[in-house]
Amino acid sequence: MSVTILYFARLRETLGMTQEKIELPAHAASVAGLLDHLRARGEEWHAALAPTQSYRVAVNQDMADITTPVCDGDEVAIFPPVTGG
């Protein structure tokens, strides 16, 4: 299935990526599965998205957690804890 991923702020800079569209295997159809898929890209991705790192994930513009399902056509955003206001 096809998923759009957006990266913001420090994570966007660390990973050198603003937006991408990926093909996610059906067995990885959750935030946890997607993160595992991305971590497998190499050391930089593994380090930036390690579970000990502080970051947040939104699915279709709503805050999500690792159990949130990811479906075909979804927009997933990965970003540091927010600092507005």
Place this chain on the structure above:
Amino acid sequence: MPVRVQEADFDLSTEINAFRAGRPEIGAIAVFVGLVRDVNVGSAVSGLTLEHYPAMTQKALEGIVAQATQRWEIIDALVIHRVGHLQPMDQIVLVAVASAHRGDAFHACEFIMDYLKTQAPFWKQEQTPDGARWVEAKASDDSAAARWIKK
């Protein structure tokens, strides 16, 4: 329940006057204005860039205002948040809450700010003498938002 995300500055009097115009049932308006400081975590700050996630920002802010409306007797709420490049002393955010009596307005205004700080997708990058740096989220903001969780 207007929510606006914009690069332009806002005028406090103009906004509050428009907000309360023709509504004699309003007895109280609590207003919070957030400003750019010229110092943070021991460094001089010469400017700030606010990044956001446009598709989510409006939705997140409207959701926070909707939660406040369910918890307190609110007549209306106004949220304006700026993005882009800002200088010290610039206004960043305005939250105004109107109600019949002050208690609901004060509480809802503080609630909206505490949730905005931890839930709305904005990120600040500061310009300091050592270069640009991303502002770190503060644990005190998480505990401020956690106060409102009903036990």
